[in-house]
Amino acid sequence: AQQRRPTGENWLCSENEVGVAVNSLAETLAAISKIRARGHHKIVVKEALGLAGSNAMRLFEPEILETHRRWLANAFQQKRQLVVEPWLERELDFSIQLEMSAQGLKLCGFTGLLNDAKGQFQGNFAESHHHKRIPARVISLFPEAADTSGRLLRFYEEIFARLEAELRAVNFVGPVGIDAFVYRDASGVTRLKPVVEINPRYTMGRVLVELMKQTAQGSCGTFRLINHPALRAEGFENFHGYARSLAEKFPLQLEGEPFSKIRAGALCLNDPVPAQVCLAVFQVGRMPDALTPQASRPAWCSP
Structure with a gap:
């Protein structure tokens, strides 16, 4: 089907796409019924306090299964609050990195966020202007909206002000x-x-964002966690062999005086010889x- 593009103020999600906090099985079932009555069949239930998408359950089946009920009952037994929300068809994930100090909330940068189909972390990418602008790939998804970049930045400034308070x-x-x-x-x-979530x-x-401070001006970067499925997919049996191949294909190139910065290349941040995970x-x-993974499509492990 041909994809339509947003116009005017039609670029922001509605209240119906915002998660609902629940504290009991009855509240959960009521929230699920309400969401599905609006036409959202696929639903995700996650803990209000989670990590990298690991504390979540996807409800794609027509009925609530017994395994689902046990998961919910266990969460509530441990006094955990849950959030129920419709599963949305992602086009692109990104993140905003901030630092809170006595002087206030400071923007550190924007990064593209690469998740798997379950919403779990795979990797990040940063464009050359990441310290002050939303990724161009995000902006490109709204080609018919006027001044999308400026509009989103102004919108997030309002969010930052509320979050700072x-x-x-x-x-x-x-x-x-x-x-x-x-x-x-x-x-x-x-x-x-x-x-989607706020990570303090x-x-x-x-x-x-911190790694990008070591790169030359105009550079782009990715940070990835390569696991054993990724090694096998690319024909390697161990991390040492993979690291050696990276060094051969993407040798480190430095430039600048008196302090050199990275212009291009790949760098392993942990020792590949003893690495196990x-x-x-x-x-x-x-x-x-x-x-980015769109080009190489490796599999990454969750942190």
């Missing part, structure tokens, strides 16, 4: 990440879900499309 109220100081994504609704219109901690996106890889280049 909330953080001050609880005396929070430290790193903060906001996950968001662009999705396609049932009619084919692309919309923004501006806040160092995130993988923040790691990439995954290998952290930072790759730098001039063109983002050549660095």
